[in-house]
Amino acid sequence: MLRRDDPLTEHAPRPIPVLEAVAGCVPPRVVSNEDLPQHWETSDAWVRRRTGIGTRHWAGEGTSTGDLALTAAEAVLAKCATRSVDLVLVTTSTPDHPIPAMAPALAAKLGLAGVAAFDVSAVCTGFVYGLATASGMIASGIARRVLLVAADVYSTLIGPDDRSAGVVFGDGAGAVVLRAGERGEPGEILGFDLGSDGAGHDLITVPGGGARDRAEPGRFGEQDRHFRMSGREVYQHAVARMTESSLAVLKSAGWTTADVDRVVAHQANARILSSVGSRLSIPDEKILGNIERVGNTGAASIPLALADAVARQEIHAGERVLLTAFGGGLTWGSAVLVWPEAD
Incomplete structure (x- = not known):
């Protein structure tokens, strides 16, 4: 349950959000510039010159944003001394469903049922907005440890004839764990x-x-x-x-x-x-x-x-x-x- 156990006073030190761990994942399918649809009429040199991109990963059939989010979350929690968190945040523009939010289902799959969980939507700025939200929860004393997962499967949104967006976007997920720390601590x-x-x-x-x-x-x-x-x-x-x-x-x-x-x-x-x-x-x-x-x-x-x-x-x-x-x-x-x- 999300709550503030220790009410802050003007004399109590405010908890400092500290980055504890980071992890990421991409789906296994690699799509090179040569693999892009032929009717887009691209070349490796053309794509690299316009975008700087050589390859991207696209999720295959049966793989959703939630699947990538779960893999990234498991990877980052494996780097931590404990899997216990007080809050799960997910930021995405490609949710598995319009309703409900993805975070509660992710928390349940991680064995974290009962913790607070909600989504943050700010498109490609979502991770920074989510990081600010998580940091605010820690600084206010509401949460001690927060799991933040950012995941998108943009390949599901690209039109079949949209070369300009199609050459740019890939699919993937990244995750961090933040915890309450002290001023001057590494990760602050x-x-x-x-x-x-x-x-x-x-x-x-x-x-x-x-x-x-x-x-x-x-x-x-x-x-x-x-x-x-x-x-x-x-x-x-x-x-x-x-x-x-x-x-x-x-x-x-x-x-x-x-x-x-x-x-x-x-x-x-x-x-x-x-x-x-x-x-x-x-x-x-x-x-x-x-x-x-x-x-x-x-x-x-x-x-x-x-x-x-x-x-x-x-x-x-x-x-x-x-x-x-x-x-x-x-x-x-x-x-x-x-x-x-x-x-």
Whole structure:
């Protein structure tokens, strides 16, 4: 049961959210640029030049977002001293069902029935929003340990003739465990910057399939149940918002861009990542990512990139890390933390 066992007072130290572990997974099917549908008329050189992507993973028949979420959750809990958590959060844009939320079912499959569980929806910014939600629960004293899982299966949303989105997106899941810690402890999450602009809600969207579709019969067709993105406008918004948000969260933490050891941004497009790094004056060697191997995995992209960086020993304890993301809504967000001893 989710509750605050120890009411906070002005004299009691506020719990500090600390990152304990990270893990990720992708489905086994690898789709290279040469494997993309022939009628898209692409080539490996064309896709790499436009996106920086060489391969992506697509879930096969019978594999859902919930399946990937469960695999990532099991992997991250296996890295922890205990499987016990007070709260399970799932962030996704491709839930297994419109109702109910995915988190309660995931908690039950993990043997955590009875704990609080709910979903967070912020498209590709979902992981940062979820991280802020989990951190707030810990800082308020409501939860001591939180499991946050980000998972998306975008291959189920791409229209059969949508080359522009089809070459970009892959499927995957990433998970982290946060716990209550102390100020200055490795893994400490130092701050967030979050924002949105609903005036741009139609720039990244799946128009049909929801309550609006049912409320206005005849307005939406089958094609409206597929993913749509206005690429040029999204590019401009993504670069500007992630840059601004990164600078804001660095300022709140008392850091400058020179203090940052590692940057892990939402793996949207290699050109976006390069532009954000350039605007922040952060050298390429500090920017970590795996977009070339997995593509854009939606909300899962940041934890997947973190898990990959750990596996490749590209990130080390004590390093100052900046996370930043942009997604539909429009939404954006950034976070800063000190990397823990995580494997």
